[in-house]
Amino acid sequence: xxxxxxxxxRAGITVGILFLAIHYWGAISLGIGxxxxxxxxxxxxxxxxxxxxxxxxxxQKHYFPKSNKKIVNKTRVGICxxxxxxxxxxxxxxxxxxxxxxxxxxxxxxxxxxxxxMQSLSMEFRGNNEMMRLWKEVGTATQSGQIDWKDIVTxxxxxxxxxxxxxxxxxxxxxxxxxxxxxxIIMSLIFSIYLLTGKERLIPQIKKVAKTYLKEKNYARxxxxxxxxxxxxxxxxxxxxxxxxxxxxxxxxxxxxxxxxYSGMTGALIGFTALIPIAxxxxxxxxxxxxxxxxxxxxxxxxxxxLVILQQVEGQLIYPRVVGAxxxxxxxxxxxAVTIGGxxxxxxxMLLFVPLTAAAYKLLRNDVEKRNxxxxxxxxxxxxxxxxxxxxxxxxxx
Numbered sequence: 121x122x123x124x125x126x127x128x129x130r131a132g133i134t135v136g137i138l139f140l141a142i143h144y145w146g147a148i149s150l151g152i153g154x155x156x157x158x159x160x161x162x163x164x165x166x167x168x169x170x171x172x173x174x175x176x177x178x179x180q181k182h183y184f185p186k187s188n189k190k191i192v193n194k195t196r197v198g199i200c201x202x203x204x205x206x207x208x209x210x211x212x213x214x215x216x217x218x219x220x221x222x223x224x225x226x227x228x229x230x231x232x233x234x235x236x237x238m239q240s241l242s243m244e245f246r247g248n249n250e251m252m253r254l255w256k257e258v259g260t261a262t263q264s265g266q267i268d269w270k271d272i273v274t275x276x277x278x279x280x281x282x283x284x285x286x287x288x289x290x291x292x293x294x295x296x297x298x299x300x301x302x303x304x305i306i307m308s309l310i311f312s313i314y315l316l317t318g319k320e321r322l323i324p325q326i327k328k329v330a331k332t333y334l335k336e337k338n339y340a341r342x343x344x345x346x347x348x349x350x351x352x353x354x355x356x357x358x359x360x361x362x363x364x365x366x367x368x369x370x371x372x373x374x375x376x377x378x379x380x381x382y383s384g385m386t387g388a389l390i391g392f393t394a395l396i397p398i399a400x401x402x403x404x405x406x407x408x409x410x411x412x413x414x415x416x417x418x419x420x421x422x423x424x425x426x427l428v429i430l431q432q433v434e435g436q437l438i439y440p441r442v443v444g445a446x447x448x449x450x451x452x453x454x455x456x457a458v459t460i461g462g463x464x465x466x467x468x469x470m471l472l473f474v475p476l477t478a479a480a481y482k483l484l485r486n487d488v489e490k491r492n493x494x495x496x497x498x499x500x501x502x503x504x505x506x507x508x509x510x511x512x513x514x515x516x517x518x
Contacts, residue, residue, distance in 0.1 A: 160304060161303075161304045161305075161307040161308045161311060162308075162311055164304065164305075164308035165307070165308040165309070165310070165311030165312040165315065166311075166312070166315065168308055168309065168312040169311075169312035169313075169315040169316050169319075170353070171208075171357065172201075172204045172205065172208060172312060172316060173204075173316060173319070174354060174357060174358060175203075175204040175207055175208065176200050176201060176204040176316060179199075179200040179203045179204060180196060180197075180200045183196055183199060183200055184196075197316075197317055197320065198317065201313065201316050201317055204316075205313075214388075215388050215392055218384055218385055218388035219385050219388055219389050219392075221385075222382050222384075222385035222411070223385070223411070330342065330343075345479075345483065348479050348482050348483055349475075349476075349479045351479075351482075352475045352476075352478040352479040352482065353475040353479075355475075355478075356474060356475040356478060357475075360394075360395055361395070363394065363434075363438060364391045364392065364394040364395050365391060366434075366438055367390060367391055367394045367401060367430070367434050367438065368387045368388055368389075368390050368391020368392070368394065369387065369391070370430060370434075371386060371387040371390045371391070371427070371430060372384055372386070372387025372388070373387075374426055374430060375387065375423065375426070378422060378423075378426060380412060380419050380422065380423050380426075381411075381412055381415045381416075381419065382408065382411050382412060382415075385408075385411075386404070386407075386408035386411070386412075386423075389404040389407060389408060390404035390405060390408065390427075391404075392404065395471070396467055396470050396471065401427070401431055401434070402431075405423075405424070405427045408423060408427075409423060409424055449474070449477060449478040449481055453477055453478075453481060454474055454477075456477070457470075457473040457474045457476070457477035458470050458473065458474065460473060461473030461474070
């Protein structure tokens with residue numbers, strides 16, 4: 121086999137790049153981190169646009185679908201984007217209004233019923249180790265008759281300056297973090313709006329560039345993988361939201377029938393946390409249990425029993441039919457995806473790994489089925505060839 125100079129040149133470039141990447145990995149990783157941090161609002165905007173696009177598609181299907189009027193075609197995208205964001209913010213506001221007031225009342229009740237906690241908090245300054253040490257030094261010096269007021273005042277001033285400096289630093293960091301987070305969220309929302317309003321032009325442009333620089337076979341493979349990922353994520357988001365609404369509604373209705381307190385708030389909280397697969401409802405249930413405990417421990421125990429029964433019904437009847445069927449992923453793989461995703465990336469990993477696993481499962485299943493069909497066709501072809509070569513009845517031997 122002859123090696124051309126182009127092959128050698130490419131191999132040399134590859135080895136050189138690999139060496140530089142390993143040798144300067146610290147600086148490269150730092151640069152990648154800075155780049156990702158700078159582009160965080162754009163990535164968040166893409167995620168928001170993808171989620172809102174599901175609502176937008178719904179509104180586009182129902183916004184005068186049979187009308188061909190010019191004004192309808194011009195306003196379809198803008199009106200649907202506006203309705204999508206209004207719906208999203210309305211849902212978030214409804215959840216907040218159901219949860220936050222009851223949570224505030226529960227916290228107030230806890231503060232009223234646990235006065236030792238407030239007393240310990242009020243004694244925190246008095247229990248400061250540094251201040252107590254200084255006070256003991258003053259007492260010892262007073263008893264011995266040797267008081268170095270200059271040294272004591274200096275120590276107190278240094279202690280106060282350090283405390284104030286730490287407080288100012290904490291306040292500055294909090295304000296800076298709050299401003300940065302708010303700015304990123306606003307920029308993400310603006311970027312998501314631009315993506316949604318320009319998707320009719322952006323998607324064909326991306327496809328055109330991909331067709332230009334990729335071979336037809338490779339483009340077909342990439343398009344197939346991306347379509348499968350989109351289908352899995354879309355089905356998972358829709359199914360998980362429907363399942364969360366069903367579970368939260370059943371929880372609120374059941375608690376109302378059992379006359380348990382905080383029924384609306386707990387139902388909304390469990391429905392919201394149910395967006396986290398498998399473990400989400402238990403997180404909301406733990407908060408609900410603590411809140412009901414402030415009213416009656418016996419009712420809190422009844423709530424736990426009710427939630428366990430509801431979770432069994434949800435896990436056996438609702439989730440497989442709503443979410444499992446929508447993403448086409450067996451329960452054991454959902455559990456594995458949640459476990460691995462939670463270990464790697466926390467709650468975000470739980471939400472991300474389930475649709476990724478569903479997409480990988482679909483790709484693998486389709487590839488296996490395709491290979492089996494090809495193998496069966498080849499076997500049938502070979503069988504026909506063998507039958508064709510075999511002597512037929514009535515043929516003269518010899």
